[in-house]
Amino acid sequence: MPTAAKRAWIDALVAAGLREIEVGSFVPARLLPQMADIEAVVAHALSHPGLRVMALVPNLKGAEAAFAAGVQKITLPVSASEAHSMANVRKTRAQMVDEVAAVVYARQQHAPQVVVEVGISTAFGCTLQGRVDEDEVLRLAAQLAAAGVDEVGLSDTTGVAHPAQVRRLFTRLRSEIGHLAGAAHLHNTRGLGLANCLAAWDVGVSTFDASLGGLGGCPYAPGASGNVVTEDLVFMFEAMGVHTGVDLPRLIAAREPLRQGLPGEPIYGMTPEAGLPKGFLNV
Amino acid sequence: MPTAAKRAWIDALVAAGLREIEVGSFVPARLLPQMADIEAVVAHALSHPGLRVMALVPNLKGAEAAFAAGVQKITLPVSASEAHSMANVRKTRAQMVDEVAAVVYARQQHAPQVVVEVGISTAFGCTLQGRVDEDEVLRLAAQLAAAGVDEVGLSDTTGVAHPAQVRRLFTRLRSEIGHLAGAAHLHNTRGLGLANCLAAWDVGVSTFDASLGGLGGCPYAPGASGNVVTEDLVFMFEAMGVHTGVDLPRLIAAREPLRQGLPGEPIYGMTPEAGLPKGFLNV
Numbered sequence: 001m002p003t004a005a006k007r008a009w010i011d012a013l014v015a016a017g018l019r020e021i022e023v024g025s026f027v028p029a030r031l032l033p034q035m036a037d038i039e040a041v042v043a044h045a046l047s048h049p050g051l052r053v054m055a056l057v058p059n060l061k062g063a064e065a066a067f068a069a070g071v072q073k074i075t076l077p078v079s080a081s082e083a084h085s086m087a088n089v090r091k092t093r094a095q096m097v098d099e100v101a102a103v104v105y106a107r108q109q110h111a112p113q114v115v116v117e118v119g120i121s122t123a124f125g126c127t128l129q130g131r132v133d134e135d136e137v138l139r140l141a142a143q144l145a146a147a148g149v150d151e152v153g154l155s156d157t158t159g160v161a162h163p164a165q166v167r168r169l170f171t172r173l174r175s176e177i178g179h180l181a182g183a184a185h186l187h188n189t190r191g192l193g194l195a196n197c198l199a200a201w202d203v204g205v206s207t208f209d210a211s212l213g214g215l216g217g218c219p220y221a222p223g224a225s226g227n228v229v230t231e232d233l234v235f236m237f238e239a240m241g242v243h244t245g246v247d248l249p250r251l252i253a254a255r256e257p258l259r260q261g262l263p264g265e266p267i268y269g270m271t272p273e274a275g276l277p278k279g280f281l282n283v
Numbered sequence: 284m285p286t287a288a289k290r291a292w293i294d295a296l297v298a299a300g301l302r303e304i305e306v307g308s309f310v311p312a313r314l315l316p317q318m319a320d321i322e323a324v325v326a327h328a329l330s331h332p333g334l335r336v337m338a339l340v341p342n343l344k345g346a347e348a349a350f351a352a353g354v355q356k357i358t359l360p361v362s363a364s365e366a367h368s369m370a371n372v373r374k375t376r377a378q379m380v381d382e383v384a385a386v387v388y389a390r391q392q393h394a395p396q397v398v399v400e401v402g403i404s405t406a407f408g409c410t411l412q413g414r415v416d417e418d419e420v421l422r423l424a425a426q427l428a429a430a431g432v433d434e435v436g437l438s439d440t441t442g443v444a445h446p447a448q449v450r451r452l453f454t455r456l457r458s459e460i461g462h463l464a465g466a467a468h469l470h471n472t473r474g475l476g477l478a479n480c481l482a483a484w485d486v487g488v489s490t491f492d493a494s495l496g497g498l499g500g501c502p503y504a505p506g507a508s509g510n511v512v513t514e515d516l517v518f519m520f521e522a523m524g525v526h527t528g529v530d531l532p533r534l535i536a537a538r539e540p541l542r543q544g545l546p547g548e549p550i551y552g553m554t555p556e557a558g559l560p561k562g563f564l565n566v
Binding site (some may be wrong): 125126127130131158159160162163164165188189190191192194195197198199202225226229232235236239240241269270271274277278279280 | 408409410413414441442443445446447448471472473474475477478480481482485508509512515518519522523524552553554557560561562563
């Protein structure tokens, strides 16, 4: 996606009312060339005063680059599955906890205002190793909290979570680490994305990762696809009377720069296709 | 869809473990020519001993034909929206309640073993008239219960329902008519189908209408589309540990006769596309 298209897309999302956007990843350009322009994208995003600019970083080196670029929040993926951890970042889980501790230390030294989030990948299951033990997920969350991160979220990287599991695991996460319990990052791989978001909401989660048009996946998790569609998620909450601050017609309009920037990429979303119901008003 | 394909499709669904199938509608062939073979389809479905054979009937005449054909359960659509009622069956709501009472009387005379269900269409909103008053839905449910029907369900004909509304309305339905409160018939028009099913399940609903591949819509409700996809619904419940009695691989295999019988018709479903998660076993 050309840098200009990324800028236009961010502008459209901000115009729709989004106040936190993960604009890219600080990863080596030789591994993910599509992220080579991350500094320029961050610089543009920072020109929007009301926006919290967030980026993914896989390690200390990425975090230092993100701090230097002025990013306001970073998110690190730490896998609950050892197999996915090795495939995704070529480190064991224990090594990743050490890496996160080093990032938190660097943050304290050089960028104390930056929020550090960890999303626990494959928290609900893994395409590589299958079942993931819930106790291990919670142990990992406790270790990350002890390492000093500000938020620990749970990610259904490969779309295997179900509502009962989402309720149970987020409830346990909150008992384990209290107010550090963070976002629900849920995929729609098997169509359960919104049901899982509802389940998380029911047990007190109020931060949800989503992507416009359901764009997404993970290059290192076979079969991973389809983040929760932002448009449908916002429609669900607004319909329920939950104020999201997002203007739905403008959010749907933000699909246009995405489409232009990534021609040929399939873009999902039932609400944009069906349109808003007759008489529907954002909260 | 040729009659032979309908037969093969029913066989495949029965093989997957479904025990109640709405096999068609008793409507004039000049209005819906695709239902002209309904008697033959019912006769074939009745050859499966474990199956409860169900059909939609719009009025007394259809009910009498269904009784004569040996149908074991009928469902009548009664709209909560006056505008949809006129468009769908060319009768007012009050006339439809009278019609239902006549059907119940005929059942008592000629086919006392047949179960009579009413699905209240547009219970959550209507594309023709917009908002639908909840008190009116409940009043209608009470009238139908008084008319002697066995089950009253709620239908989101046009896909405008949201989880908070589903919980509220099914909870109110149960207070109003007790054990006569019936199925949730929810569409996936705006992607909320499974979230709405989960919401209904949370408040005690255990009967769900769905269609294989999300086939569906309503010829008389503009913009109506996409029933909840049976495959995804079964996956959600089985993943949650709720025994559905349905074998998922066989259910997914039942898409083949559907595809052959309706070539070119779009068939939806995320679970069939993604496949079952590694290590997944039906309950």
